[in-house]
Amino acid sequence: MDPRAIYNSLPLTIHQVEQVTGVSKSTLRFWEKTFDGYLEVERTRGRQRQYPPSSVQRVLTLKTLLRDEMYTIHGAKRKLGLAEENLSAAAGE
Numbered sequence: 001m002d003p004r005a006i007y008n009s010l011p012l013t014i015h016q017v018e019q020v021t022g023v024s025k026s027t028l029r030f031w032e033k034t035f036d037g038y039l040e041v042e043r044t045r046g047r048q049r050q051y052p053p054s055s056v057q058r059v060l061t062l063k064t065l066l067r068d069e070m071y072t073i074h075g076a077k078r079k080l081g082l083a084e085e086n087l088s089a090a091a092g093e
Helices: 003-007 014-021 025-034 053-068 073-079 084-090
Strands: none
Touching: 014 025, 014 053, 025 053, 053 073
């Protein structure tokens, strides 16, 4: 399935994101919690996850960092500017 073709039917469900990116649903849920605020996941009234185009691209970015480039979770957070020390500095602490 060509990922660009399915982008036109956004937002995507978690199942569709799994098909497009090759990242399992359980991993997507884990990344949603671990990279809190980085993946913008919305919920329908029925509590179903919906991923906007920017989040699908971010899933692919995380996949590249964690699986291809072998970053640790902490290393990926630092690379993306999400590390604890970066967040504290941004908050003015």
